[in-house]
Every structure is written in C-alpha cells, then in structure tokens.
Amino acid sequence: MIKGLYEAHLPVKDLKRSIAFYKKLGLELSHIHDHHLAFFWLKKGESWLGLWETQQVELDYHPSIRHVAFHVTLESLRSSVSWLKERQIAPREAFGFMPHEPFVMAHDGIAHAKIHFYDPDGNSLEFICKIPNPTNIVGRMYLSEWETIYS
Incomplete structure (x- = not known):
C-alpha cells in the first residue's frame, strides 16, 4: 500500500x-x-x-512535529559540514555529538550516518543516509571512527 x-x-x-x-x-x-x-x-x-x-x-520543538530528514549519499554526507558552512548554515550538536563531522547511530543491524542543522525558524533538519553494518555494531560514534572500523 x-x-x-x-x-x-x-x-x-x-x-x-x-x-x-x-x-x-x-x-x-x-x-x-x-x-x-x-x-x-x-x-x-x-x-x-x-x-x-x-x-x-x-511552537515548542519536538521531533515529531518540526523535523525533516533529507536522504543524501554517503559521499555528500562526508562533505556536508563544509557544504553547509559555505552556505552560512551552521551544523548543530545532536545526540551529544558536536557538529564538526557527521555521526553514526547503529542498532539492530541497521546504521545511519547523519548531521543536523536548523532552518531560519528553528525547524530541525537533517542530512542522513543508511550505511552498511555487516558486523552488526551497536552504538554511536563519529563517522570517521566508523570508517576506521570498516576500512
């Protein structure tokens, strides 16, 4: 359906x-x-x-009402911090990760890499992509740490 x-x-x-x-x-x-x-x-x-x-x-922020995640490629995500800054858009801290690079959240055999930022009205935006997790790692880390594990 x-x-x-x-x-x-x-x-x-x-x-x-x-x-x-x-x-x-x-x-x-x-x-x-x-x-x-x-x-x-x-x-x-x-x-x-x-x-x-x-x-x-x-409105009080809650991710269920003021959040949109845009699917991007891993290649685009790797350069997303500089890409955003070139456009005068500041990446933001999320889930305890500082915005100097994308981070990974992995669970149940699934992993996603992401970076968060706001629009001019404080709506939460995100660039995200699914990444392979062949050994079923569970946890959170910066993308560079993840890529060290799988390089």
Whole structure:
C-alpha cells in the first residue's frame, strides 16, 4: 500500500526568507500557493516539502512535529559540514555529538550516518543516509571512527 513519503510540512515566519534558505540547500521551488504556502521538490514528481507562513512558528520543538530528514549519499554526507558552512548554515550538536563531522547511530543491524542543522525558524533538519553494518555494531560514534572500523 504505502510506497514512500509524498510530502512533509513545516511552519515558517517569513516565506521569502525561507524560500531563499531552502534554495541554498539545492531544493527546486515547485510553486507558491496563495502567497503563504510554498512547495519544494525533494524528488521531482515524487515528493515535496511544504512551507506554511504563519505567526505561530514558536511552537515548542519536538521531533515529531518540526523535523525533516533529507536522504543524501554517503559521499555528500562526508562533505556536508563544509557544504553547509559555505552556505552560512551552521551544523548543530545532536545526540551529544558536536557538529564538526557527521555521526553514526547503529542498532539492530541497521546504521545511519547523519548531521543536523536548523532552518531560519528553528525547524530541525537533517542530512542522513543508511550505511552498511555487516558486523552488526551497536552504538554511536563519529563517522570517521566508523570508517576506521570498516576500512
């Protein structure tokens, strides 16, 4: 039945500022609706992100309502910290990891590498990719540590 995620939505205070920010991330603007809603393609023709301009952006943060994770390649993730900084976007601390490089969370035979950052309204964003975990390591570590184990 379900084949993937079609859309996700985030609240923003200034739609023009947010459009500029998400363009810096490389997303393609699909359309603007009624001057308060913008849609960006995540994967053209398959999924998109909606940004709703509202005065109620200051909702208490909880990852279930103000978080979007963007799937990226491992190669892109390796350079993500410098890529974000080149665009004046600061990676942020997450799960106790400082933002100087991506980190890995591994459990139950699955591992993901990731880096977190915020949009201008404090919505939590993440670049993430699944990585091989052939020996079923469980735990958390920086990506460089992970790659030392599997090099």
